[in-house]
Amino acid sequence: xxxxxxxxxxxxxxxxxxxxxxxxxxxxxxxxxxxxxxxxxxxxxxxxxxxxxxxxxxxxxxxxxxxxxxxxxxxxxxxxxxxxxxxxxxxxxxxxxxxxxxxxxxxxxxxxxxxxxxxxxxxxxxxxxxxxxxxxxxxxxxxxxxxxxxxxxxxxxxxxxxxxxxxxxxxxxxxxxxxxxxxxxxxxxxxxxxxxxxxxxxxxxxxxxxxxxxxxxxxxxxxxxxxxxxxxxxxxxxxxxxxxxxxxxxxxxxxxxxxxxxxxxxxxxxxxxxxxxxxxxxxxxxxxxxxxxxxxxxxxxxxxxxxxxxxxxxxxxxxxxxxxxx
Amino acid sequence: xxxxxxxxxxxxxxxxxxxxxxxxxxxxxxxxxxxxxxxxxxxxxxxxxxxxxxxxxxxxxxxxxxxxxxxxxxxxxxxxxxxxxxxxxxxxxxxxxxxxxxxxxxxxxxxxxxxxxxxxxxxxxxxxxxxxxxxxxxxxxxxxxxxxxxxxxxxxxxxxxxxxxxxxxxxxxxxxxxxxxxxxxxxxxxxxxxxxxxxxxxxxxxxxxxxxxxxxxxxxxxxxxxxxxxxxxxxxxxxxxxxxxxxxxxxxxxxxxxxxxxxxxxxxxxxxxxxxxxxxxxxxxxxxxxxxxxxxxxxxxx
Amino acid sequence: xxxxxxxxxxxxxxxxxxxxxxxxxxxxxxxxxxxxxxxxxxxxxxxxxxxxxxxxxxxxxxxxxxxxxxxxxxxxxxxxxxxxxxxxxxxxxxxxxxxxxxxxxxxxxxxxxxxxxxxxxxxxxxxxxxxxxxxxxxxxxxxxxxxxxxxxxxxxxxxxxxxxxxxxxxxxxxxxxxxxxxxxxxxxxxxxxxxxxxxxxxxxxxxxxxxxxxxxxxxxxxxxxxxxxxxxxxxxxxxxxxxxxxxxxxxxxxxxxxxxxxx
Numbered sequence: 001x002x003x004x005x006x007x008x009x010x011x012x013x014x015x016x017x018x019x020x021x022x023x024x025x026x027x028x029x030x031x032x033x034x035x036x037x038x039x040x041x042x043x044x045x046x047x048x049x050x051x052x053x054x055x056x057x058x059x060x061x062x063x064x065x066x067x068x069x070x071x072x073x074x075x076x077x078x079x080x081x082x083x084x085x086x087x088x089x090x091x092x093x094x095x096x097x098x099x100x101x102x103x104x105x106x107x108x109x110x111x112x113x114x115x116x117x118x119x120x121x122x123x124x125x126x127x128x129x130x131x132x133x134x135x136x137x138x139x140x141x142x143x144x145x146x147x148x149x150x151x152x153x154x155x156x157x158x159x160x161x162x163x164x165x166x167x168x169x170x171x172x173x174x175x176x177x178x179x180x181x182x183x184x185x186x187x188x189x190x191x192x193x194x195x196x197x198x199x200x201x202x203x204x205x206x207x208x209x210x211x212x213x214x215x216x217x218x219x220x221x222x223x224x225x226x227x228x229x230x231x232x233x234x235x236x237x238x239x240x241x242x243x244x245x246x247x248x249x250x251x252x253x254x255x256x257x258x259x260x261x262x263x264x265x266x267x268x269x270x271x272x273x274x275x276x277x278x279x280x281x282x283x284x285x286x287x288x289x290x291x292x293x294x295x296x297x298x299x300x301x302x303x304x305x306x307x308x309x310x311x312x313x314x315x316x317x318x319x320x321x322x323x324x325x326x
Numbered sequence: 327x328x329x330x331x332x333x334x335x336x337x338x339x340x341x342x343x344x345x346x347x348x349x350x351x352x353x354x355x356x357x358x359x360x361x362x363x364x365x366x367x368x369x370x371x372x373x374x375x376x377x378x379x380x381x382x383x384x385x386x387x388x389x390x391x392x393x394x395x396x397x398x399x400x401x402x403x404x405x406x407x408x409x410x411x412x413x414x415x416x417x418x419x420x421x422x423x424x425x426x427x428x429x430x431x432x433x434x435x436x437x438x439x440x441x442x443x444x445x446x447x448x449x450x451x452x453x454x455x456x457x458x459x460x461x462x463x464x465x466x467x468x469x470x471x472x473x474x475x476x477x478x479x480x481x482x483x484x485x486x487x488x489x490x491x492x493x494x495x496x497x498x499x500x501x502x503x504x505x506x507x508x509x510x511x512x513x514x515x516x517x518x519x520x521x522x523x524x525x526x527x528x529x530x531x532x533x534x535x536x537x538x539x540x541x542x543x544x545x546x547x548x549x550x551x552x553x554x555x556x557x558x559x560x561x562x563x564x565x566x567x568x569x570x571x572x573x574x575x576x577x578x579x580x581x582x583x584x585x586x587x588x589x590x591x592x593x594x595x596x597x598x599x600x601x602x603x604x605x606x607x608x609x610x611x612x613x614x615x616x617x618x619x620x621x622x623x624x625x626x627x628x
Numbered sequence: 629x630x631x632x633x634x635x636x637x638x639x640x641x642x643x644x645x646x647x648x649x650x651x652x653x654x655x656x657x658x659x660x661x662x663x664x665x666x667x668x669x670x671x672x673x674x675x676x677x678x679x680x681x682x683x684x685x686x687x688x689x690x691x692x693x694x695x696x697x698x699x700x701x702x703x704x705x706x707x708x709x710x711x712x713x714x715x716x717x718x719x720x721x722x723x724x725x726x727x728x729x730x731x732x733x734x735x736x737x738x739x740x741x742x743x744x745x746x747x748x749x750x751x752x753x754x755x756x757x758x759x760x761x762x763x764x765x766x767x768x769x770x771x772x773x774x775x776x777x778x779x780x781x782x783x784x785x786x787x788x789x790x791x792x793x794x795x796x797x798x799x800x801x802x803x804x805x806x807x808x809x810x811x812x813x814x815x816x817x818x819x820x821x822x823x824x825x826x827x828x829x830x831x832x833x834x835x836x837x838x839x840x841x842x843x844x845x846x847x848x849x850x851x852x853x854x855x856x857x858x859x860x861x862x863x864x865x866x867x868x869x870x871x872x873x874x875x876x877x878x879x880x881x882x883x884x885x886x887x888x889x890x891x
Contacts, residue, residue, distance in 0.1 A: 003430065004430065007429055007430070009634055009638045010418075010422070010426065010634050011415065011418075013633060013634045013637055014417050014634075015417055047722070053742055054722055054746065056742075057722070057743070061723065061726060064726045065725075065726055068726060068727040068728045088740075091742045092740075092741060092742075136413055137410065137411060137413030138415060140374075140377075140379055140409045142430075143378065143379055144405065144407055145402070145427065145431065146398075146399040146402050146403040147399065147430050148398065148399065161645065162638060162641035163641065165644035165645040166640060169641070169644035169647075194659070195659070215654060218650065218651040219654055219655040221648060221651050222650070222652040222655050223651070223655060225648035225652070226648075226652060285659070286655075286659070298659055298660075299660065324379065324380040324381060325379040325380065326374070326379075326380070
């Protein structure tokens with residue numbers, strides 16, 4: 001089995017996909033670091049101070065003003081309401097949620113990339129894992145070895161899991177190293193709050209507690225990995241079913257993008273919460289942002305994702321083991 | 327001579343259509359067995375069933391005594407194969423490709439890799455990427471990977487397809503070498519009779535999912551070969567030849583008879599004695615089409 | 629070399645997998661099994677900074693926010709522009725105004741620790757309040773009820789008292805400019821009545837302001853008296869850019885700098 005996994009890792013590495021992904025991440029992190037840097041400078045110039053309390057207070061006032069404007073959509077109002085309460089909570093407890101530093105940047109990067117960017121990167125590696133063997137004809141060679149079919153697929157699946165871990169690792173390491181050059185490498189022990197629960201328009205702070213940033217980050221990266229794994233498993237299934245890598249990519253892309261769009265407009269379509277793509281923003285539950293559909297919780301979303309992943313895994317193995325190869 | 331591959335009543339049905347209709351044949355050690363048939367006769371489907379890529383609807387395949395379905399790993403270990411084109415990983419080098427497949431075999435010593443590379447004569451280019459290989463080199467690399475695990479049965483689907491004449495001859499000699507010196511059973515499929523004739527000991531002729539004939543190549547050819555006589559006056563010649571053998575007909579002003587190598591000279595003598603002017607004696611192998619018309623009684627290739 | 633890169637990546641990936649699974653474990657323990665102890669609010673303890681920066685804090689409703697000025701500056705913006713020409717000291721403005729704020733809500737806002745902290749640092753405070761109490765978004769004018777306005781005013785004055793008291797308690801030194809109301813409805817058919825109400829309202833508010841040191845009631849009633857329509861935004865309620873400029877200039881004119889100090 002180790003040999004088989006090694007084979008699959010060899011193929012993934014030699015296709016150079018992982019390096020391309022690392023390069024994409026590096027470029028994006030560079031861009032975002034610069035954008036963030038510009039933003040910080042701009043805010044500082046506008047408010048004439050770099051005191052975060054003043055900045056946060058100003059944000060709260062801005063949000064309140066927006067809430068009082070007419071013509072604001074109900075969902076957006078709710079979202080602002082929750083965020084307002086949370087910002088106020090941070091301010092009341094004298095905790096800066098966005099103190100500069102590489103770990104803070106990492107956290108924001110993970111939170112913003114969990115829904116689309118990370119799944120896209122995973123897709124780039126996983127989409128052709130099986131389909132390329134089918135379309136390239138090497139599948140015939142693989143399946144005529146004295147190795148059972150389920151073992152071959154399992155080795156591919158393990159290689160997929162490892163690649164997902166590697167992608168998350170390069171995301172974490174690269175974003176830390178690159179953003180640190182601008183924002184400094186400190187800030188691991190910064191306190192952050194978690195445990196907010198959203199009930200309608202109210203933010204329940206009964207369970208709020210403090211976490212050091214490193215622990216907070218570890219949790220968020222773990223969740224991002226989980227999301228990436230589920231997306232990877234779904235892509236894997238499509239890759240088993242279809243010969244064409246382009247078709248696999250197309251379907252996954254459509255699903256992911258529709259998820260990003262749906263999360264912004266499904267609050268009235270309740271059963272949409274069983275779709276995997278509206279459940280991808282797991283880190284929102286940690287930071288306490290309102291979920292797209294009322295009643296969604298961290299446990300619920302993880303369960304939905306797990307069920308989708310498991311179903312995809314079963315389908316993959318069933319199809320792969322019983323299919324005739326032409 | 328022991329049987330290495332035994333196939334009994336093999337069937338495959340896709341939907342309502344039965345595409346393989348009960349094949350039975352046996353491969354012996356050290357022989358080259360030809361699978362002859364036009365495209366679409368079911369050769370490739372049969373081969374895919376033999377190597378476990380397609381599950382048969384019915385029938386048994388056993389390889390060196392192991393049932394392919396129930397003892398897949400033990401059975402498939404004795405088979406080396408190239409199905410259709412030798413497709414390998416183009417982004418890996420030839421050596422890495424071999425290592426890749428070697429890792430899928432239990433306990434294969436590293437020396438074996440060198441052995442097979444030398445056997446197919448790829449020493450010089452083995453560390454280049456497969457992307458840069460010519461078709462002939464890929465074919466040889468394909469055979470190298472097929473031979474890695476010391477198979478007893480080698481299955482090659484259209485091994486000379488796309489090769490140049492020199493390559494075809496090398497491939498033929500190599501296949502004969504494997505059968506005679508290494509004592510492998512080699513199953514070769516082809517749609518060219520000339521190729522089967524030059525390479526194989528026995529041949530199975532397939533048509534529309536059925537084997538219509540299995541026989542020694544020589545026997546088959548002897549039966550089906552013809553001699554064309556160009557002689558004047560033609561009517562007299564026909565009468566004289568009819569006394570010796572059966573005259574099968576007349577084609578393009580030539581008389582067609584059976585082919586019997588050791589009798590030709592004697593028949594010719596009779597004609598000459600009768601004062602007939604013989605200008606051509608042409609022994610002719612049947613074309614595949616002839617053979618089909620002959621064997622199936624009028625069925626044509628389509 | 630090539631083989632090694634595969635091995636290194638594989639090993640790294642395995643280690644990373646362990647790390648992410650650990651993260652998930654920490655998450656489960658933290659999110660699902662955590663017994664929370666409520667956090668007590670903590671106030672930033674920071675004395676008034678002694679830097680040379682002049683801290684300006686603006687409080688109140690849409691007027692201070694600048695609603696109606698397409699440049700978004702509002703009178704506070706023009707005021708700061710004016711001040712910049714008068715002094716070389718760096719200015720830092722914090723605008724805490726919220727559209728639609730009423731006096732009772734301002735009382736609430738002043739209780740927030742961060743707002744308190746801002747006030748503590750302030751050298752100048754500018755505020756507008758009461759417009760929403762009085763006009764209630766125009767509602768009160770449609771059926772002018774004298775009794776109800778009296779009632780509203782009494783409540784408003786009590787709140788104003790609290791506001792001034794709070795500010796003074798937090799920061800005894802800052803100069804507070806309380807910008808009083810103008811009558812946007814002068815041109816309407818009951819303009820005479822409304823003008824009277826506004827005048828009375830301003831007078832009573834100024835009386836409250838006068839009870840505290842350094843709280844200055846700045847009139848704007850006169851600015852809009854003659855050409856009210858030229859200075860109003862299209863909503864016929866908020867000032868436009870020109871109107872805000874007038875207010876800003878008037879407040880700015882009240883502030884003079886002597887070398888090295890305020891006032």
